[in-house]
Amino acid sequence: MTAGHNSLFIPGPTNLPRRLRLAMDIGLEDQRAPDFPPFVLKLFADLKKVFKTATGQVFIFPGSGTGGWEAAITNTLSPGDKVLASRFGQFSHLWIDLCQRHGLEVEAIDVEWGEGVPVELYAERLAADKEHKIKAVLACHNETATGVTSDIAGVRKALDAAKHPAMLYVDGVSSIASIDFRMDEWGVDLAVSGSQKGFMLPTGLAIVAASQKALEAYKTAKCPRCFFDFGDMMRSNKDGYFPYTPATTLLRGLQASVDMLLEEGLENVFARHHRLAEGVRRAVDAWGLELCAKEPKWYSDTVSAICVPEGFNGNDVAKLAYLRYNLSLGLGLSKVAGKVFRIGHLGSLNELMVLSALSGAEMAMRDLGIQVEAGSGVAAAQEHYRATARPVDMSRAATAAM
Numbered sequence: 001m002t003a004g005h006n007s008l009f010i011p012g013p014t015n016l017p018r019r020l021r022l023a024m025d026i027g028l029e030d031q032r033a034p035d036f037p038p039f040v041l042k043l044f045a046d047l048k049k050v051f052k053t054a055t056g057q058v059f060i061f062p063g064s065g066t067g068g069w070e071a072a073i074t075n076t077l078s079p080g081d082k083v084l085a086s087r088f089g090q091f092s093h094l095w096i097d098l099c100q101r102h103g104l105e106v107e108a109i110d111v112e113w114g115e116g117v118p119v120e121l122y123a124e125r126l127a128a129d130k131e132h133k134i135k136a137v138l139a140c141h142n143e144t145a146t147g148v149t150s151d152i153a154g155v156r157k158a159l160d161a162a163k164h165p166a167m168l169y170v171d172g173v174s175s176i177a178s179i180d181f182r183m184d185e186w187g188v189d190l191a192v193s194g195s196q197k198g199f200m201l202p203t204g205l206a207i208v209a210a211s212q213k214a215l216e217a218y219k220t221a222k223c224p225r226c227f228f229d230f231g232d233m234m235r236s237n238k239d240g241y242f243p244y245t246p247a248t249t250l251l252r253g254l255q256a257s258v259d260m261l262l263e264e265g266l267e268n269v270f271a272r273h274h275r276l277a278e279g280v281r282r283a284v285d286a287w288g289l290e291l292c293a294k295e296p297k298w299y300s301d302t303v304s305a306i307c308v309p310e311g312f313n314g315n316d317v318a319k320l321a322y323l324r325y326n327l328s329l330g331l332g333l334s335k336v337a338g339k340v341f342r343i344g345h346l347g348s349l350n351e352l353m354v355l356s357a358l359s360g361a362e363m364a365m366r367d368l369g370i371q372v373e374a375g376s377g378v379a380a381a382q383e384h385y386r387a388t389a390r391p392v393d394m395s396r397a398a399t400a401a402m
């Protein structure tokens, strides 16, 4: 597999755009240099725009999304604190597991995989909690294992309706910078992301935003923490430095990533993800297959988990696609292992890139004997992209469509 390139369609890491690669193709630098702070302070200010927060504070830790979960939890809660959460996929499950290992008491609601945060049940539990024992409410915005997006604004409404003071924690690892996310408007107290999905970078950064209420909770939170301590970070970050050696190369990449997102415009980024995702959904329909997501309201614009027919194994589709066509698709995880394969459609992507993934998935399925009509999914997606293409001024001199 030396000719051509691997087509990376797992739901993170995503494609590394050339601009970001070049931004990181620099010598290593002095993280205590006098001209380092202006760069760092601008990066924090720009990240707030991506999280859509004016009053929150952004933290950047070396780590991945899992480290971001841990930072959010340990800085704001104490062992024995009660947490309301729901489990409907591998990532919502792992976050619950992390809370339990930190000694929190998790009231976990099990939901069928393919659905999302059960807002009505949250509303009931919060209304019933008259003594306000629940300190934190967890919501996985985009469950990457099943391709399900949840209604975070709805969770905020449930908290407000119950006049409940619990803080709202959102896993935005596969949503922030790709799908609409509004930290301040939705009253999110802790928002967690990572560098390798919507931010289009290598893995290596956990990016967490905390509200003023969360920072107040930090003062009394007793969960043990050191590497992820908000206080150490705040003391150094305010002057544009870090309490330990930062991943300077990734930080340079992150500034370039945020520049790309803001130049395209966040709303345009979200619309692009939606349009590309809709093409994938048309393809799934044309194949006669179903998504793991049970209803359109749960459909994710960053990842589609596609159910394979009885008697076939979704992981074989991904394996064959990789070995024969150098196409990386996502495997089914945990409860849905073998039942689905996943197409990640997030990050730096356009129509033809998505069509190549659909084409490879179609070939791999047919090679395995899955009865999908040759070209059917690709054609359905093509027609969607053609019908929704932006108008082009044909009188303009032919230049690359950048």
Ligand SMILES: Cc1ncc(COP(=O)(O)O)c(C=O)c1O
Binding pocket: 012, 064, 065, 066, 067, 091, 140, 142, 143, 144, 145, 171, 172, 173, 174, 194
């Ligand atoms: C929704 C979600 N949350 C958390 C994580 C964990 O992030 P990481 O693998 O970067 O630690 C992932 C990883 O894919 C994810 O998709």
